């Protein structure tokens with residue numbers, strides 16, 4: 290029996306286009322003898338569209354942008370309309386969903402909650418890990434509790450800042466000094482992140498960050514290399530080799546991630562055996578602290594002196610064949626098609642364990 294795999298992609302987010310590329314690549318890599326692929330597209334306006342089954346690889350991304358001809362559905366009606374998971378199985382019933390979504394409304398536990406309610410297996414992290422991983426303040430508080438080394442940070446909600454902006458800035462200068470990084474708490478892809486070197490840039494960064502979120506985190510700026518490790522598994526997670534990101538710009542911002550394409554990736558990263566062991570240990574501890582499942586990419590700062598600091602984990606890391614997560618696994622001996630299959634199997638395993 291073929292596995293009916295629903296690809297959930299697109300989304301109302303800054304990573305919409307990236308998600309389409311990922312869906313294209315996953316559909317191309319997957320073994321169509323083993324899997325029936327059912328596309329579910331979320332438009333930039335947030336409409337959910339179910340397309341016809343894909344019987345083989347498609348070349349153009351336009352084929353996946355289900356603008357017309359698809360069946361527009363409401364996400365809340367999904368359960369009855371297209372996934373009658375309880376009894377009543379039809380040809381259209383999906384066995385497992387692969388959410389290829391990043392950022393808010395995709396990677397933050399909301400979609401995961403919907404899939405949980407529908408009682409359908411899905412790839413990747415559950416509600417708790419997704420939500421906690423999306424909120425940089427909550428994530429860092431959990432990491433602190435787990436004893437993981439991090440940069441110093443403080444956080445503010447909009448109303449605190451509005452009540453006394455000067456006091457907010459003074460607190461930051463006292464606690465962290467310059468340079469510091471101001472970030473919206475709940476985002477990814479470097480959106481709304483700014484490096485601040487003085488009071489004027491700090492003020493500007495706050496104005497910008499609060500456009501994206503009602504909560505902002507400010508971190509001490511660190512001079513370090515950026516090294517990442519991919520983690521795969523459920524109860525017994527495993528680590529990939531390490532990879533280094535070398536941004537050509539001052540830091541790894543949105544443009545460097547998605548537009549310029551000139552950020553170098555070095556795999557495996559040139560780190561000492563000891564540094565790699567520390568990172569692996571921290572990656573697994575971070576995975577367990579957030580109660581992750583399926584996959585996570587753990588991102589570290591590595592200083593010249595060999596200090597390893599965890600920056601963040603991403604619960605749905607970039608997943609095109611040219612993204613760090615799949616490349617790290619490729620260098621560890623797991624090809625892109627194998628990786629997809631492993632993730633689908635982990636999703637089913639986790640679902641069965643919950644029952």
Ligand code: ADP
Nearest residue numbers: 440470476477478479480508509510511540541
């Ligand atoms: P995102 O979730 O959007 O990727 P990050 O916290 O990873 O947000 O920040 C994006 C980039 O900004 C990092 O990859 C790094 O280049 C830079 N950066 C973030 N925080 C710091 C920091 N505390 N010190 C130095 N550079 C930082």
Ligand code: MG
Nearest residue numbers: 477478601603
């Ligand atoms: Mg992130």
Ligand code: MG
Nearest residue numbers: 478479588601
């Ligand atoms: Mg990051």
